[in-house]
Amino acid sequence: MIHFLLNQTLVREQHIDANTTVLNYLRQQKGRCGTKEGCASGDCGACTVALGSVVEGKMRYETVNSCLLPIGALDGKQLITVEDLRQGDRLHSVQQAMVTSHASQCGFCTPGFVMSLFALQKNSQGWDRQQAESALAGNLCRCTGYRPIVEAARIACEQPASDSFSQCEAETVARLQALKQATMSDIVTETSRYVIPKSCTQLASFYLAHPEAILVAGGTDLALRITQQYQKLPLMIALEKTEELLQWQETPDAIVIGAAVPLSDCQQRLQASVPAFSEMLHRFASRQIRNRGTLGGNIANASPIGDCAPMLLALDASLILQRGEQLRTLPLHQFFLGYRRTALQPGEFIRAISLPKMTLSQEFRAWKVSKRQEDDISAVFAAFTLTRGESLITGARIAFGGMAEIPRRAAACETALIGQPLSPATLERACRALEQDFQPLSDARASAAWRMQLAKNLLRRYFHQLNGELAVSEVARYVS
Numbered sequence: 001m002i003h004f005l006l007n008q009t010l011v012r013e014q015h016i017d018a019n020t021t022v023l024n025y026l027r028q029q030k031g032r033c034g035t036k037e038g039c040a041s042g043d044c045g046a047c048t049v050a051l052g053s054v055v056e057g058k059m060r061y062e063t064v065n066s067c068l069l070p071i072g073a074l075d076g077k078q079l080i081t082v083e084d085l086r087q088g089d090r091l092h093s094v095q096q097a098m099v100t101s102h103a104s105q106c107g108f109c110t111p112g113f114v115m116s117l118f119a120l121q122k123n124s125q126g127w128d129r130q131q132a133e134s135a136l137a138g139n140l141c142r143c144t145g146y147r148p149i150v151e152a153a154r155i156a157c158e159q160p161a162s163d164s165f166s167q168c169e170a171e172t173v174a175r176l177q178a179l180k181q182a183t184m185s186d187i188v189t190e191t192s193r194y195v196i197p198k199s200c201t202q203l204a205s206f207y208l209a210h211p212e213a214i215l216v217a218g219g220t221d222l223a224l225r226i227t228q229q230y231q232k233l234p235l236m237i238a239l240e241k242t243e244e245l246l247q248w249q250e251t252p253d254a255i256v257i258g259a260a261v262p263l264s265d266c267q268q269r270l271q272a273s274v275p276a277f278s279e280m281l282h283r284f285a286s287r288q289i290r291n292r293g294t295l296g297g298n299i300a301n302a303s304p305i306g307d308c309a310p311m312l313l314a315l316d317a318s319l320i321l322q323r324g325e326q327l328r329t330l331p332l333h334q335f336f337l338g339y340r341r342t343a344l345q346p347g348e349f350i351r352a353i354s355l356p357k358m359t360l361s362q363e364f365r366a367w368k369v370s371k372r373q374e375d376d377i378s379a380v381f382a383a384f385t386l387t388r389g390e391s392l393i394t395g396a397r398i399a400f401g402g403m404a405e406i407p408r409r410a411a412a413c414e415t416a417l418i419g420q421p422l423s424p425a426t427l428e429r430a431c432r433a434l435e436q437d438f439q440p441l442s443d444a445r446a447s448a449a450w451r452m453q454l455a456k457n458l459l460r461r462y463f464h465q466l467n468g469e470l471a472v473s474e475v476a477r478y479v480s
């Protein structure tokens with residue numbers, strides 16, 4: 001059985017199809033049709049709702065795409081939809097800000113924007129345009145234009161009013177804490193089951209006994225099988241409450257990130273230690289997706305255009321894998337075996353990702369090139385780490401996504417760099433070596449020739465940065 005708060009009402013569900021998305025649950029079973037379906041694939045934000053959970057004794061509200069959220073993911077959470085925002089006979093301050101700014105026309109996207117504004121207001125310390133744009137980047141509007149919506153965000157952040165949620169915060173925290181259970185919970189019907197282990201011991205033994213089960217971390221990729229391919233997944237194991245998979249540990253030599261840590265947390269926590277990684281996570285999908293999607297899910301997904309793998313390859317990351325009681329450590333470059341094929345054994349899962357700490361002589365940079373700045377998949381993703389001795393390059397880890405059937409290091413390019421000075425001649429040799437490393441494909445995102453040119457240009461950009469020269473885009477930013 002799962003338990004959650006729908007606003008302030010306690011809901012229990014046990015015999016419900018595990019393939020039900022929260023969007024369909026709200027609209028079809030709860031008569032809450034304020035939450036809209038635009039794309040059912042995480043791209044438009046019309047289905048945005050807020051999930052509340054207790055973090056360090058306080059409520060934290062985050063936006064998620066309800067079209068990609070399995071009903072089981074509500075266990076132990078507070079679900080807030082647009083219907084919950086009204087404050088007695090008044091609109092909520094974020095709704096009023098939308099009205100004041102004339103920020104809605106046909107209104108189809110409006111509930112989604114309102115929920116993104118609600119979470120922005122709850123999490124902001126005042127008006128910050130960049131923060132607002134980031135919070136709204138996962139919501140599309142076809143008619144109003146974004147200027148009035150950003151204006152509504154400004155009003156909402158500058159004048160945050162106390163609301164029913166802040167007034168009930170202590171009570172909500174206590175009610176959610178009372179829902180916590182150490183035992184495995186589940187929902188089950190004759191044709192589907194969704195189990196929620198709370199520890200690695202529970203997870204490992206259940207998965208070993210049922211290796212045919214499908215692991216669900218954030219579900220941002222997996223749920224597309226339900227919403228786009230109309231598949232019915234008979235047995236799912238949720239990872240989001242497995243305690244060890246949510247841990248973040250720093251040792252003197254490494255950062256060890258639990259596989260189920262959401263990407264938005266990774267973005268925040270890596271800001272100080274690996275700022276280039278954190279900056280690139282800002283370009284990863286949208287806020288709604290990053291709030292659910294995990295680092296482990298991004299790796300296990302084994303997409304050739306996944307954003308994290310090239311960065312983790314360039315940072316020499318390893319995976320800690322678990323099967324039953326057995327743990328093993330595998331260098332990431334041995335994990336990807338072929339197109340969407342990995343070294344995971346039946347019943348084995350990624351427990352954590354270990355990032356060695358950088359030394360002062362190492363320089364890590366990464367770039368994502370996609371058609372849109374926000375919420376888009378990479379055409380090419382490049383990540384570079386050079387280790388520099390006094391006059392020569394002593395180590396090179398050059399990795400790309402979008403250039404082969406798996407995210408891969410560029411062995412010939414690395415060989416062309418090691419033992420050489422950081423000079424234009426070395427750079428050009430390394431660029432030519434990329435042609436031995438990759439024969440990229442042409443597809444809807446980019447042609448093969450363009451991908452190869454891009455890979456070389458990104459390596460050139462990296463060299464320019466190491467030499468203290470600004471790239472054209474940075475000059476433009478500096479001048480403006």
Ligand SMILES: Cc1cc2nc3c(=O)[nH]c(=O)nc-3n(C[C@H](O)[C@H](O)[C@H](O)COP(=O)(O)OP(=O)(O)OC[C@H]3O[C@@H](n4cnc5c(N)ncnc54)[C@H](O)[C@@H]3O)c2cc1C
Binds near residue numbers: 217221350
């Ligand atoms: C709109 C949209 C935009 C996106 N944009 C991007 C983007 O910009 N960049 C990008 O790289 N990706 C993007 N994605 C893809 C997806 O969001 C990411 O790959 C995400 O990191 C997947 O993580 P998850 O936790 O949601 O994985 P899930 O969907 O839960 O799982 C993905 C796969 O990994 C398996 N799995 C999950 N965790 C583990 C584990 N610990 N051990 C073993 N197997 C596991 C699951 O069984 C499943 O097969 C996007 C997806 C959508 C819908």
Ligand code: FES
Binds near residue numbers: 040041044047066
């Ligand atoms: S319906 Fe478009 S993101 Fe969910």
Ligand code: FES
Binds near residue numbers: 144
């Ligand atoms: S108001 Fe029509 S889609 Fe935004």
